[in-house]
Structures are given as structure tokens and as C-alpha cells.
Amino acid sequence: MYAQMVKSTGHAVRALEDMEPQERAFQERINAGEKIEPKDWMPEGYRKTLVRQISQHAHSEIVGQLPEGNWITRAPTLERKAILLAKVQDEAGHGLYLYCAAETLGVSRDELYEQLHSGKAKYSSIFNYPTLNWADIGAVGWLVDGAAIMNQVPLQRTSFGPYSRAMIRICKEESFHQRQGYDIMMKMAFGSEAQKRMAQDALNRFWWPSLMMFGPSDKDSIHSAQSMAWKIKLNTNDELRQKFVDQTVPQAEYLGLTIPDENVKWNEERGHYDYTDPDWNEFFEVIKGNGPCNKERMDARVKAWEDGAWFREGLMAHAEKANTAEAAE
Ligand code: BYC
Numbered sequence: 001m002y003a004q005m006v007k008s009t010g011h012a013v014r015a016l017e018d019m020e021p022q023e024r025a026f027q028e029r030i031n032a033g034e035k036i037e038p039k040d041w042m043p044e045g046y047r048k049t050l051v052r053q054i055s056q057h058a059h060s061e062i063v064g065q066l067p068e069g070n071w072i073t074r075a076p077t078l079e080r081k082a083i084l085l086a087k088v089q090d091e092a093g094h095g096l097y098l099y100c101a102a103e104t105l106g107v108s109r110d111e112l113y114e115q116l117h118s119g120k121a122k123y124s125s126i127f128n129y130p131t132l133n134w135a136d137i138g139a140v141g142w143l144v145d146g147a148a149i150m151n152q153v154p155l156q157r158t159s160f161g162p163y164s165r166a167m168i169r170i171c172k173e174e175s176f177h178q179r180q181g182y183d184i185m186m187k188m189a190f191g192s193e194a195q196k197r198m199a200q201d202a203l204n205r206f207w208w209p210s211l212m213m214f215g216p217s218d219k220d221s222i223h224s225a226q227s228m229a230w231k232i233k234l235n236t237n238d239e240l241r242q243k244f245v246d247q248t249v250p251q252a253e254y255l256g257l258t259i260p261d262e263n264v265k266w267n268e269e270r271g272h273y274d275y276t277d278p279d280w281n282e283f284f285e286v287i288k289g290n291g292p293c294n295k296e297r298m299d300a301r302v303k304a305w306e307d308g309a310w311f312r313e314g315l316m317a318h319a320e321k322a323n324t325a326e327a328a329e
Contacts, residue, residue: 013229030231035161038104046230049223050160051105052121053232055112058098059123063116063297065091067131068140076134083180084137090173097166104162117302125283126213128291129205135188135195139202141181143210143248149174150244151214154234182251189255196256203252204260208278212286214241217277245275 016024023043029036036042065088072088075081099109115121126144131137152174155167188199215221215237227233245264252259263276285291 061095101162135198135202138184145177159231
């Protein structure tokens with residue numbers, strides 16, 4: 001019965017009547033819109049799915065600092081530099097809220113980092129593309145943060161309390177990020193011919209990877225049906241991708257830029273823009289580790305972890321000393 005409420009992605013979801021009483025009661029709480037809290041009983045699959053999705057999201061936030069951090073020292077003005085610095089710091093904060101939310105599910109941060117560094121855990125495909133010039137920083141804010149918000153606003157209503165509360169705060173900051181990106185794009189697109197060319201080139205390169213951020217098409221999404229039944233996800237990948245296209249095309253028109261897809265046009269009947277799907281072979285290659293910057297990103301993360309070892313050891317030694325002193329008293 002419940003499965004009929006979930007848009008089919010080809011992966012079956014168990015009906016309420018087929019569930020054991022405890023699981024059925026859990027599903028009924030979800031169906032009634034109640035939040036699940038860390039100490040509540042939950043099916044192991046629900047816990048694992050949340051750990052996977054929240055940690056993938058946390059990893060994306062901190063790996064996402066790298067392509068933008070690359071431009072802090074080369075921002076064109078002091079004001080742009082201060083804004084970018086604040087944005088990149090926000091991403092670290094988002095990672096922190098999300099790692100904390102994942103930890104409430106009984107997994108340690110060290111385990112999660114280990115999964116990232118060993119390549120077991122994924123992070124968003126988008127961060128495996130390079131930022132080649134300043135216009136790319138505008139495109140990242142406009143398109144990448146724009147896609148992130150589209151995905152994250154519904155997640156404020158996700159069924160797991162700590163995740164939902166983290167998302168409320170993240171979304172507030174994310175909308176500032178998107179606007180700073182669009183502001184850079186306006187400056188470039190309404191600037192000199194050379195600036196306009198840079199803006200168009202950045203759009204050309206970031207358009208397709210931004211569409212990929214929403215995940216594979218619904219028919220290939222292995223987790224959507226169950227995640228939607230559990231209200232871990234509130235929309236399918238294709239629904240959110242379409243919303244993103246509908247929002248972004250008029251923004252590109254305002255900038256006088258062209259979406260690099262000749263099939264983009266308004267479809268009166270559907271009430272949406274038509275568009276071409278990205279190259280899914282490229283997407284699957286990137287998430288397998290074969291994107292343009294996968295190795296560079298992982299090397300940078302692993303180096304940061306190793307360089308920070310002395311600091312973590314110092315903190316542990318200090319905590320031990322404080323504990324010993326307290327015990328002696
Ligand atoms: N990249 O069954 P599906 C940000 C994987 S942070 C890599 O549809 P699901 C930002 C997926 O994990 C943006 N992998 O999966 C930060 C699964 O593989 P596994 C991150 C992807 O989970 C800093 C397989 O493909 N946002 O915006 O139901 C600066 C099958 O997919 C991707 C979040 O993480 C991808 N794009 O749906 C600026 C939001 N897509 O795990 C910006 C929370 C799919 O079985 N996450 N895969 O090995 C979600 O909403 C969902 O996890 C997704 C995927 C929509 C991403």
C-alpha cells in the first residue's frame with residue numbers, strides 16, 4: 001500500500017502490512033510526519049541510509065571548500081576576497097553540523113573520515129571539476145549552490161530530527177552563497193566583452209556537472225524509493241533537476257547568457273522547460289573516481305588530515321592531563 005505513494009523508481013518498497021509490528025509502528029510515525037530522534041528505535045536500513053547520505057553530504061561540504069579555496073588568494077578585490085573567505089568558512093561549518101548529525105547515529109567522525117580518505121565514501125561529483133578562472137567562482141555560487149539549495153530546502157523536512165535541524169541552518173547560509181555567485185556572474189556578464197566570454201565559458205563547463213549533482217535519473221536511482229518512503233528524501237532526483245532547470249534558465253536569460261543545450265525550451269503543455277540529460281557515462285566515471293580532479297581532491301584531504309595529526313595528538317594529551325588532574329582532586 002505504502003509503495004503506491006512513492007513514485008516508482010523500479011525499486012520496490014515493502015507495504016505496511018508486510019512489516020513486523022515494530023517496523024510498522026516506525027513507518028506509521030514517519031507517515032504521520034513525526035520526527036525520528038537518535039534514541040528512538042529505527043530499522044537498521046534507515047540508520048545506514050542516513051549515515052551514508054549525511055556523511056556523503058558532510059564530505060561534499062569539506063571537499064567543496066577546495067575548488068573555491070583555490071581562488072581566495074586571487075580574488076579580484078579585497079571585498080570579493082572577504083566574501084569568498086566567509087563562504088568557504090561557512091562550508092566548513094556545514095560539514096561540522098552534518099558530521100555531528102551523523103555521529104548521533106552511532107558512527108564516529110574518525111570512521112567517517114577514514115571512509116572518505118580510503119575512497120569508500122562518496123562526495124558530490126561536482127567537486128571533481130576544476131575552477132579555472134574567476135568566472136568559475138561565479139558559476140559555482142550561482143549553479144552549484146543553486147542546485148544545492150534546490151536539493152536541500154526539502155531536506156529541512158526530512159524525517160530524522162538532527163539532520164532536519166542542521167539543514168535549516170545550512171539553507172539560510174546557502175542562499176547567501178547562491179546570491180554571491182549570481183552577483184559575480186552579473187558583474188562579468190554585464191562587463192567587458194572578455195568578461196562576458198569568460199562568464200559564458202564558465203556556464204558552458206558547469207552546466208552539465210550541475211545537472212549531475214541531483215544524482216542519476218530516477219530509473220537508475222537505487223535508493224530513491226526506499227529513502228522517500230522513509231522521508232529521508234522528499235523528492236526524486238529528476239523532480240529536483242527539473243525544478244533547477246526551470247529556475248536557472250530565466251536567470252541565464254537575464255544575464256544574456258546561453259544555456260549550452262539547444263533543446264532547452266519552454267514546454268507549454270508540461271509547464272516546464274525541456275532539456276537534455278547530462279552524459280550519464282561521464283557521471284558514473286566521475287563517481288567511480290575517474291573525474292578530472294578526483295585524485296587532486298583526495299590528495300589534498302589526506303594531506304590536511306596528516307598535517308593535522310600533531311594538533312589532534314596535542315588535544316588528546318591535554319584532555320588526558322586534565323582528566324588525570326581532575327581524578328587526583
Ligand atoms: N555525486 O540512488 P541514488 C553542496 C551516488 S554539497 C556523487 O539516487 P541517493 C556544496 C549515490 O550516493 C552537495 N555520488 O542515491 C558544498 C549512490 O551511491 P552509493 C551534496 C552520487 O542517495 C560546498 C548512487 O550514486 N549534497 O552542494 O538516493 C559548496 C545512486 O544514486 C551523486 C548532498 O549530499 C552525486 N552527485 O541520492 C557548495 C545532499 N548522486 O551511496 C555546495 C544530500 C548520486 O549507493 N544527498 N550519487 O554508493 C542527497 O540528496 C542524495 O544523496 C543524492 C543522491 C540526491 C545526492
